[in-house]
Amino acid sequence: MSQEWPLWEVFIRGQHGLNHRHVGSLHAADAEMALKNARDVYTRRNEGVSIWVVEAAHITASSPSDKGPLYEPSESKVYRHPTFFDIPDDAGHM
């Protein structure tokens, strides 16, 4: 069997100025082809104005078993949310 085309992850920025968002993946021989294929597969209905493709092998992902150590520290820091602070209504809009 011949060598399989590498896997690419596709990110698209839509019309409204939001961040690029992961939309899916595809196989392509190189980056140029990955972009073209992403255009054909993921923007058939005007879903985007900008495409990023990244070879999947280059992505480093956190592991689910790290969930605790990675995210627990922020759980106790409720003061990072504006709702933590009780400010009298009379102080005006804030």
Next chain:
Amino acid sequence: MYAQMITSEATQDDPEKLTTFQARIDSGEKIEPKDWMPEGYRKTLIRQIGQHAHSEIVGQLPEGNWITRAPTLERKAILLAKVQDEAGHGLYLYGAAETLGVSRDELTEMLLDGRMKYSSIFNYPTLTWADMGAVGLLVDGAAIMNQVPLQRTSYGPYSRAMIRICKEESFHQRQGYHIMMKMAQGTTAQKKMAQDALNRFWYPSLMMFGPSDKDSVHSAQSMAWKIKMNTNDELRQKFVDQTVPQAEFLGLTVPDKTLRWNEDKGGYDFAEPDWSEFFDVIKGNGPCNTERLAARNKAWDDGAWVRDGLMAHAAKKRAAKLAAE
């Protein structure tokens, strides 16, 4: 459905892990690729998503048959867009399956050598232009019935692929209905063609949901894992209830003399398809099984030099770029 007769794989995992896993599913959490999952869950999903993907790809053949013979340029462009969507659906689903540790080429090869199946419906021929209407109305209609609940499936990548597919699918059904409408309101000969297409595709469409619940013993585990959301009979009933009025609106007759509205159950009573035909088609003896697999094999073999050539070209370009740096 697009995935028929999927047997749940047995699982021999640590019972404690299994309990935690089931609790996650019961609470509506999504399972993601790197999460721990029972071996049976992983294998069943590969089989199911793979079969679903293969169906999207093989499903392009009966419709592709009419692209060059569409009655107008507009119809041709629409059909082309529809068939192109199906290629996309196949790709989204292969992508989801690949997250479970099987490669795209492995999946393709399992289709080509018959180790994996695709939906029985695509082993029926498309004989007239009206069949494009019947396929959109019935086949895409039945697919939607199955795919809408699957948007809530427990496996994250599968669920996301389903959401994307469902967004595109209603165009398919509506373009099919539109073809049927034109034909049904056309000349006597056109109306006859529309009726004939409905006659031929009705029972094969009912088979898409798989055997009757009383004969399909494999769904309990898949339902607990939320990779099957409804029983075969539930979905078939919903499909009949939705489709009969749509056909009647066109002045067409569903080819079932026993069809009756049943006030008590709030749905139609209808005749089951011939299940022996279904099992025969699944075994490879449908009218087009050989032709479909031959077409896929030919495409794969004929494309080999292109796949290899593009890889070689990419490697050469990479090397040239490195040398220039």
